[in-house]
Every structure is written in C-alpha cells, then in structure tokens.
Amino acid sequence: VPHSSESAQVAERVERRWAMIVVAIVLLLVAMVVFTGLHWAMMPPSRVETIDPLKLNVSGEFIESNLGSAAESDGSVTVRLIAQQYSFTPQCLLVPANTPITFRATSADVVHGFLVTNTNINSMIEPGYVSTFHTTFDKPGEHLMPCHEYCGVGHEGMWAHVKVID
Numbered sequence: 001v002p003h004s005s006e007s008a009q010v011a012e013r014v015e016r017r018w019a020m021i022v023v024a025i026v027l028l029l030v031a032m033v034v035f036t037g038l039h040w041a042m043m044p045p046s047r048v049e050t051i052d053p054l055k056l057n058v059s060g061e062f063i064e065s066n067l068g069s070a071a072e073s074d075g076s077v078t079v080r081l082i083a084q085q086y087s088f089t090p091q092c093l094l095v096p097a098n099t100p101i102t103f104r105a106t107s108a109d110v111v112h113g114f115l116v117t118n119t120n121i122n123s124m125i126e127p128g129y130v131s132t133f134h135t136t137f138d139k140p141g142e143h144l145m146p147c148h149e150y151c152g153v154g155h156e157g158m159w160a161h162v163k164v165i166d
C-alpha cells in the first residue's frame, strides 16, 4: 500500500505543476492584453480633427457658401466638400492643374468613400471627422469621384466629378 500512496503523491505533484503552468499562461495572456491596450492608448490618434456632423450647415468651415474650391494666400487651393446619402456637395469640383490641392471632406450622416480615379486619393469620409488629403494634378482632365464605401440603397448612384483645368 505505501507504493500506491507514493504514486498518488507523484500524480498530485504533476497535476499541481500543470495547474501552475496553466495559471502562468493565463497571466501572460492577460499581461499581453494590458500591455498592448496601454501601448495603443498612448499612441496619438491618427485623426484628431473632429466636427459635429449635425451642425455642418449651421456654422463653421463646412457651411454651404464655404464649399468648393478656395484659393489660399500661398498659391495653393483648398477644396471643401460634404458627403451625404446619396451625393457629394458640390457635385463637380473645379481645381487648377499643377497647383497643390488640399481636400477637406466630412460626412453629414454615415461613412462614405472618397476616391478620385487615376490618382492616389482613396479614403473614407466619416461623420464626426475631417478627412484631409494633399495632391497635385499634373495635367488638365476629368476624373470621376465615386463613393466606394457601401452607404445604403442609393450607394451605386453616389458620384461626383473632379474637373482639372489649365
């Protein structure tokens, strides 16, 4: 009988060791979750410019009279636009070629897509945020600007045009 009690002790030791290993793995996973959470929380947010999507037409940068292209004192052009179900305002963006262009866009309702064909402009337009892109068109021409983020039943018909003039 001493023999069987000895093997029971061995079995208990092995069991306890495995239980400790399991606890150690769980603690390691929790530590990783906490570390990555803190690490990312300390990173600066990529989109710091926020805006109230319900007040776009009442005051601020995106009131109707301020939309479209505007010449800046440094020779560049800023284009402001709003996306909403299911159109862009303005519908046609007029910009000069060989000029630094800054697009500033926001949404009045849901997430929309912002893509200018034959350029590297490809982003999302989100309610509550101002999306900003810089580009220069090197020649005159017309570009289509489809919404490429599904935004509802009218998504397929949500288009605008970018006309680059000399």
Ligand code: CUA
Pocket: 083, 084, 085, 086, 111, 112, 113, 147, 148, 149, 150, 151, 152, 155, 156, 158
């Ligand atoms: Cu707006 Cu799809």
